[in-house]
Amino acid sequence: xxxxxxxxxxxxxxxxxxxxVTQNHGTEPPFTGRLLHNxxxxxxxxxxxxxPLFHSQTKYDSGCGWPxxxxxxxEESIRYIKDLSHGMQRIEIRCGNCDAHLGHVFxxxxxxTGERYCVNS
Numbered sequence: 001x002x003x004x005x006x007x008x009x010x011x012x013x014x015x016x017x018x019x020x021v022t023q024n025h026g027t028e029p030p031f032t033g034r035l036l037h038n039x040x041x042x043x044x045x046x047x048x049x050x051x052p053l054f055h056s057q058t059k060y061d062s063g064c065g066w067p068x069x070x071x072x073x074x075e076e077s078i079r080y081i082k083d084l085s086h087g088m089q090r091i092e093i094r095c096g097n098c099d100a101h102l103g104h105v106f107x108x109x110x111x112x113t114g115e116r117y118c119v120n121s
Contacts (some may be wrong), residue, residue: 004048004098014047021120022048022100024029025085027094030065033121043073051097053077054117062109069117070109071076078104078117093117 004010012120019028021070035044044054044067054069062068072078083092083104093102102119109116 010048018047025101028120033066035067035121046095046098046100049095049098050102051077053095053102060110062118063116066103066118067121068109068111069119070115072117075098
């Protein structure tokens with residue numbers, strides 16, 4: 001994993017919500033993320049290290065309140081962690097480069113993968 005900035009540097013450069021989500025495995029309130037309705041072509045990057053994560057062509061409106069994608073740019077771009085918090089069984093997704101928390105992946109997405117990468121923005 002890449003060297004990431006210190007917690008002190010991150011607190012200085014991120015909003016309170018951005019720090020909470022990326023460093024403390026938090027979740028932004030649904031329907032509030034700045035990228036939820038973004039329709040521009042391009043690549044979505046990690047807020048912390050700028051690593052590419054998702055292509056805009058894989059983004060879709062899942063109705064869940066967070067940006068959703070059906071696949072990452074590569075296998076290496078995402079790290080998968082079993083998450084048993086809050087009495088649920090989920091798969092947490094983190095940046096494969098700097099380990100920042102991104103969100104979760106669920107098996108209820110569209111084809112071709114059937115997966116929904118639910119990502120904080």
